[in-house]
Amino acid sequence: MTIEDRRDREKQQMKELILQAAAHIIVTDGYDMLSIRKIASQIEYSPAIIYHYFNNKDEILNQILLQGYENLMSALTESHTLAGSPETRLKYLTRKYIDTALENPDQFLAVQLNKSSQVQNFTSYLFEGAADEKPALKILAKSIEEICAGQNVTDGEIEMTAQIIAASTLGFITKLIIEQDISAQRRKQLIDRFTETVVRMASLKMEAQPINSVMKRKGTI
Amino acid sequence: MTIEDRRDREKQQMKELILQAAAHIIVTDGYDMLSIRKIASQIEYSPAIIYHYFNNKDEILNQILLQGYENLMSALTESHTLAGSPETRLKYLTRKYIDTALENPDQFLAVQLNKSSQVQNFTSYLFEGAADEKPALKILAKSIEEICAGQNVTDGEIEMTAQIIAASTLGFITKLIIEQDISAQRRKQLIDRFTETVVRMASLKMEAQPINSVMKRKGTI
Amino acid sequence: MTIEDRRDREKQQMKELILQAAAHIIVTDGYDMLSIRKIASQIEYSPAIIYHYFNNKDEILNQILLQGYENLMSALTESHTLAGSPETRLKYLTRKYIDTALENPDQFLAVQLNKSSQVQNFTSYLFEGAADEKPALKILAKSIEEICAGQNVTDGEIEMTAQIIAASTLGFITKLIIEQDISAQRRKQLIDRFTETVVRMASLKMEAQPINSVMKRKGTI
Amino acid sequence: MTIEDRRDREKQQMKELILQAAAHIIVTDGYDMLSIRKIASQIEYSPAIIYHYFNNKDEILNQILLQGYENLMSALTESHTLAGSPETRLKYLTRKYIDTALENPDQFLAVQLNKSSQVQNFTSYLFEGAADEKPALKILAKSIEEICAGQNVTDGEIEMTAQIIAASTLGFITKLIIEQDISAQRRKQLIDRFTETVVRMASLKMEAQPINSVMKRKGTI
DNA sequence: AATGAATGAGATTTCATTCAT
């Protein structure tokens, strides 16, 4: 079996090499500059051999997207087991997610903004009951739940809040990636602020008090 | 002059026809599947005639992007002059923005997720001082400012909050567009919730009270 | 008839306008950059109208070539009636030809290097008997004949010499046009030298005592 | 290594095939009628494969031009080492040059009449000092120098004479190529005459007593 | 396992030309 094993291992290594090259091209030249020829020339093989390891271009793309998704997921699951107040943990979770996303920005966008149902199977989370199916959303919902513990909040409310926070974070990261001229300092500032805002988004029942200040301002009281 | 007028009108109609076809292709097949050939075959003309109305492919793309942007902007400016409490107005603003975006979903994404510096000139708003330069952000910041009136909030804080809300809204809309299986009802629910969340994001100094509940829960008090 | 006359005149003017524009494009952008569209945009008319005056692109080209040829020819015929020794006249003739060619360099090359039999009908002169048919060659042959007067030279020899001088001059002018970096001064130097060389080429029997005979004829001896 | 060798050889053959086809098109249809499509259909391959052997159209063109130039140059260098009187050698040189040019007439014209600075780098020779830089001109100048040996002739005069002879020869060959109806016999006659004329062009000081000096040198006197 | 050769389809763009108005 050892011969077969080695063969398998080598095959896997080659597949990985191809995927890395492809990912690099996406990151460097953009998503739609990816071509089999470019991959081939990067790994210094002939284009034809690539078809020995993948059936077609789409298969390569999907693999990359999948990898990116798994990357993000592991970052999340890893960080949600931490100690501390739920607020702190939510902040950390958010920050971890943002950081991980920014490590492979183009891959992140490629995955998260992908419409193909194949990818959507992984990335969709707006539907009702998503908190039960999607691990990442479940983690997020858990955090929110803890923050709102003791208050009268339904699971549905928590789920929707999780969804909205997730979508907002996606938007925030997207903008950070797309606007390329932002300084590192500014970026840090914005991320700090965003994590705080996320906590506020998660504090569901806070409407009770704030209203006062509003009414005061309006002279109602 | 009527002859010239008619010609102008017809030319304008043809341009519009081309733009619509192009937008439709972007919607259907994705942004980088747009080709002059496809446009031509969709409008059932020869590819060459398209160059009679536009100088090149980029000109068509830019027109689409510009139209989308202007569309959104006019929706915003139109709605920010309304009466009512600042919270109500912010909600309305948000909702209007979402609705307008969803009217031309793919065009919206094509614009807002476009990295080209040409488009970024219009759509970027994360940089420091953006609230002074970008009309849309200015409107948003104004709303936030009113909501926080009487509290000790710096312009910088307001700007960042506006930026975060804007980015979050982008993310929310993006998800609504990308996840195509969401029912109209669910969508409505989510939008309602999102507008409320936005108000909470805008209420900067509300930390005062909520913290109590947190402390209570933790047994600190 | 006056109305028709005016129409004819106007039509002729328009044809001339088109030809000038075309010639200008050839001179400026090169021979194979000529296009109906370019002509049209230069005269600020629509491409279609050009077909009102010419049947097709080739007709325009041929007209230009013809004009260029006639231009050269008139320069020659004009200058061969001058007084002076035949050597001087030959020099002047040569110089005049060169100068005229250099006034419209691209047109000159376009005509003289054109292979189409239509153009060749005008420009060919290497065949036996050309000195009888081709006015320009006849003029040249006349000069040579005078230079060799009194010597035993056949008409055939004279014709061939004329042909060789003509071809050589073509080569010389061609190089002057093609090598664009030559200074005006160098050019002048070369032209001076060339005209002298042409005289030497024309002095057929000089092997015997060339200079003497020339001097004698001039009365120097 | 034989496999690789064979591949290389086949690749070289294919390149040659393409170049020949291209040259043939230039010959037949003219320089600016050359198109990748035409080449492909001539060799009965698909247009795309041509890009497997050449990067682009220009590369093909340049190869053709270069080949033509080198062809001519080797003809010259080969023939200038011959024995005999300088006059004989000059005649032979001239004739060899003409013959070689006429072997690939269109290629010759394509090279020699090409204005692109890339080609001009090879073919230009009218500038001052060209006799030092351009091998072909140097050879020619050498012949002239020998012919004028013992006379008071400056290097500058010799260079200019060489330049004028070269240009004249270009013109002569050009006409031979362009005028397609000339009989082989006539052509021979003209070439004979031209080579003699070239010797006369090269005999700079013959105004004094040319023949004598020549005779002297030849030991006739 | 790996490659070079080959292709068909398709991309953008330019052009000469026609035609109804």
Added chain:
DNA sequence: GATGAATGAAATCTCATTCAT
């Protein structure tokens, strides 16, 4: 007389993919 609209053909070039070796 003049024009805008329209087209078909052709240009260069890139790409994903197949296949014999």
